Amino acid sequence: MRVSEKFQLGVTQASLDFVDVDVQGDVPVFVDPKAIRLQQGAWAETCQALIQSFFEELLKAIKSSNKSRIESLVLHLGEPNETHLGMSGGESRGRGLGSGKKSQELVDALADNVAGKSGLLQDLDETTLFVEGVGRDIISDITTNIIRGPLITYTQNVCKFYDIPTYQQHAGHVWDDRTKSWVEIDAKLPRADSDKLLLVPRSIVRIRPLTDKGRYYRGYIRPYFEQIELSSPTSELIRTLKNGTRKVQLTELDKLVDQSKSGIVKHTQRWPGAIDSYRKNATAKSNPPLDHEDFEDDLGAEKVDFRELLDSVKAISPGRPGATSYHRAIAELLKALFDASLGNQVLEAKVHRGRKRLDIQYDNTAGFGFFHWLGRHYKAATVVVECKNYANDLANAELDQISSRFAPARGQFGLLVCRSFEDKALFLERCRDTAKDERGYIIVLDDSDLELLVDHAEETRGYLPEKRAEFPLLRERFQDLIA
Structure with missing residues (x-):
C-alpha cells in the first residue's frame, strides 16, 4: 500500500x-x-x-x-x-x-x-x-x-x-x-x-546513483589499460579488424585488471586524471532527477493524467471559498507538469521569520530545459509560486506581493497563477514593468495558459526528458519580460 x-x-x-x-x-x-x-x-x-x-x-x-x-x-x-x-x-x-x-x-x-x-x-x-x-x-x-x-x-x-x-x-x-x-x-x-x-x-x-565504481572503472580507468595494450606490439589482448583497426578484447582485459576498491585506489593514484575527469563530468544533466516516466516505466507508478489534473483546477469556482482547494489543485498540477525540473517542494513556506509566507516554493533541480537555462543566467535557484483564485483581474497589489517575496538568497523568479483576465495584455505589460524596474521576473499563468502547458506535456509524452522540459510557453513569456 x-x-x-x-x-x-x-x-x-x-x-x-x-x-x-x-x-x-x-x-x-x-x-x-x-x-x-x-x-x-x-x-x-x-x-x-x-x-x-x-x-x-x-x-x-x-x-x-x-x-x-x-x-x-x-x-x-x-x-x-x-x-x-x-x-x-x-x-x-x-x-x-x-x-x-x-x-x-x-x-x-x-x-x-x-x-x-x-x-x-x-x-x-x-x-x-x-x-x-x-x-x-x-x-x-x-x-x-x-x-x-x-x-x-x-x-x-x-x-x-x-x-x-x-x-x-x-x-x-x-x-x-x-x-x-x-x-x-x-x-x-x-x-x-x-x-x-x-x-x-x-x-x-x-535508481542508479551517479557515483558508481563500475561506471568509473569502465569509462575512466579501463581506457588507460587499453592504451597500454594498444601501444604494445606483442599484446595478446589485441585483435585486428578487417579494416586494419586494432581493438582490445575488453572482456579478457577485465579479467586481468584488479577491480577491487583497493585496486581502484591504486589505479587512480597511478592516473589521477581519471578521477579528475570523472568529477568534472558528474553534472546534473548526466544523471537528472527521476521524472514521472521513470516512475511509471521502472517503478510501476500509475500513469499521470494531465487533463484530469487540469479539470480538477477548472472545476473549482473562482472566489475566496475555493482558495484552499485551488492552492492544492495547482500544487498537484504544477508538480506533474514541471516534474523533475522543480523539486523539494515546500507548501506555505514561511519567510521573513514567519511574517510572510509563500504559497509554494521549489528548488530549481533542472538538469536541462527552460529552468536549467533560467538558473544559469538569472537568480532562480528557488522558484516561488503564488496562487490567486480570484474572480476578477489581478492588479499591481498582487505583483507587489510576489515581488516582495524575492531575495538574493531565494531568487528573483516566480509564477503567479490565477483564473482568467478581461485585459490580459495590460497585466503582462505590468509584469514587464516589474522586470524593467529590477524587482524580479514574474510569469503569470491563467487557466488558458495551464491548458497550453498540459498540451505540451501530452504532446511530448514519450519524448526525451530534454524535450519535455523545454516549456516553450514559459520561454516565450520570459523573453517578453526581458525584451
Whole structure:
C-alpha cells in the first residue's frame, strides 16, 4: 500500500513531490549525496551543509587514524527503514548498514583507507569508489541519517498540507553541525503500520546513483589499460579488424585488471586524471532527477493524467471559498507538469521569520530545459509560486506581493497563477514593468495558459526528458519580460 493510498490523498506519484513508497515494503531507489550536492536552492543547501560537515569530521578522523572518533561518527548510521527505500523485498527491513558486524567492518575499512589518508577521497559519495563494503545501499543509509533533520521538516510540511496525522515519537538521531555530533530527538511524524514514516523528496533519489565504481572503472580507468595494450606490439589482448583497426578484447582485459576498491585506489593514484575527469563530468544533466516516466516505466507508478489534473483546477469556482482547494489543485498540477525540473517542494513556506509566507516554493533541480537555462543566467535557484483564485483581474497589489517575496538568497523568479483576465495584455505589460524596474521576473499563468502547458506535456509524452522540459510557453513569456 502506497502512502497516497494509506492516507487517501487522491493523487498519483506524478503529482507528489515525495517518493510515494510502499509502507509495507521498499521502493528500489536510493538517496544519492551527489544528487544533493549538484542541486541549488534552500532545502538542498541545508542538506549539503550537513553532509559536508559530517564528511569533514570523518575525513579528519581517518587522516589522524582516530578509530574511536570514526566509531562515534558511524555509531548512529543504522538502517533508516522508515523511509521504505532500498532493495529489501517483502517487508521493509533493509540491506544497508545496520549495526554490529556491518558497522564494525565499515569502521575498520574507513580507519585503514588509503584514499582517505592520502587526500584522494574528497566527497561522501566517493566512498562507493574507494572504501570496501560501501555500495549504493549503505551510502543511501548514511546520507539519510545525516540529513534526517531536513527530512523531518520536509515530512512535517507535507503532512500539514495534506492533513496527514502526526504523532510525537522517537525520531532517531540527527547530525548537529554546530557540535559536530549526533543528537537524539523526538519529533512529530506520521505512522504507517505502527511504525514512523519519513518522506523523501523525489529530487534526491536515483535508481542508479551517479557515483558508481563500475561506471568509473569502465569509462575512466579501463581506457588507460587499453592504451597500454594498444601501444604494445606483442599484446595478446589485441585483435585486428578487417579494416586494419586494432581493438582490445575488453572482456579478457577485465579479467586481468584488479577491480577491487583497493585496486581502484591504486589505479587512480597511478592516473589521477581519471578521477579528475570523472568529477568534472558528474553534472546534473548526466544523471537528472527521476521524472514521472521513470516512475511509471521502472517503478510501476500509475500513469499521470494531465487533463484530469487540469479539470480538477477548472472545476473549482473562482472566489475566496475555493482558495484552499485551488492552492492544492495547482500544487498537484504544477508538480506533474514541471516534474523533475522543480523539486523539494515546500507548501506555505514561511519567510521573513514567519511574517510572510509563500504559497509554494521549489528548488530549481533542472538538469536541462527552460529552468536549467533560467538558473544559469538569472537568480532562480528557488522558484516561488503564488496562487490567486480570484474572480476578477489581478492588479499591481498582487505583483507587489510576489515581488516582495524575492531575495538574493531565494531568487528573483516566480509564477503567479490565477483564473482568467478581461485585459490580459495590460497585466503582462505590468509584469514587464516589474522586470524593467529590477524587482524580479514574474510569469503569470491563467487557466488558458495551464491548458497550453498540459498540451505540451501530452504532446511530448514519450519524448526525451530534454524535450519535455523545454516549456516553450514559459520561454516565450520570459523573453517578453526581458525584451
